[in-house]
Amino acid sequence: MRKLKNCELNRLSVDEFKQSAKTPLIVVLDNIRSLNNIGSVFRTCDAFLIEKVYLCGITAKPPHKDIHKTALGSTDSVAWEYVENTLELVKRLRDSNIKVISIEQTENATMLNDFKPQQQTTYAVVFGNEVKGVSQDVVSASDTVIEIPQFGTKHSLNISVSCGVVIWDMFSKIS
Numbered sequence: 001m002r003k004l005k006n007c008e009l010n011r012l013s014v015d016e017f018k019q020s021a022k023t024p025l026i027v028v029l030d031n032i033r034s035l036n037n038i039g040s041v042f043r044t045c046d047a048f049l050i051e052k053v054y055l056c057g058i059t060a061k062p063p064h065k066d067i068h069k070t071a072l073g074s075t076d077s078v079a080w081e082y083v084e085n086t087l088e089l090v091k092r093l094r095d096s097n098i099k100v101i102s103i104e105q106t107e108n109a110t111m112l113n114d115f116k117p118q119q120q121t122t123y124a125v126v127f128g129n130e131v132k133g134v135s136q137d138v139v140s141a142s143d144t145v146i147e148i149p150q151f152g153t154k155h156s157l158n159i160s161v162s163c164g165v166v167i168w169d170m171f172s173k174i175s
């Protein structure tokens with residue numbers, strides 16, 4: 001087997017990306033501290049044609065060199081918006097018939113592998129702060145909570161890893 005060159009990967013241009021049909025999935029970042037995590041999330045969102053990213057609270061906004069370092073230009077392709085208050089955004093999304101899912105460990109959470117998305121539905125997945133997770137008021141306002149099954153000694157995954165796992169799972173179930 002021969003590794004493919006970048007020019008052989010047939011990737012979309014930024015303009016083609018912006019004009020293409022998107023996955024009915026929105027990513028909400030609730031008070032993310034690490035700029036490298038933010039950039040990594042943008043790159044994952046680009047890979048799976050995510051509709052939009054919302055940056056909330058203390059989450060930094062592009063342009064920033066530390067976001068760019070891991071985003072590698074995906075902040076130019078993926079639509080994004082800054083909203084100061086995550087809870088207000090969640091209410092606005094729900095009012096627009098978007099199903100809001102917090103990615104968190106809670107009582108009665110649905111395990112990611114058991115989640116079955118409804119067809120013709122747009123979902124917004126909320127990822128929380130690296131230490132405190134998704135805020136309780138946002139969890140309470142969500143339509144449901146999904147937990148990523150874990151079997152080791154640690155209690156959580158890095159936010160950018162969690163985002164990659166959830167987006168890939170939902171993308172494969174929606175597509």
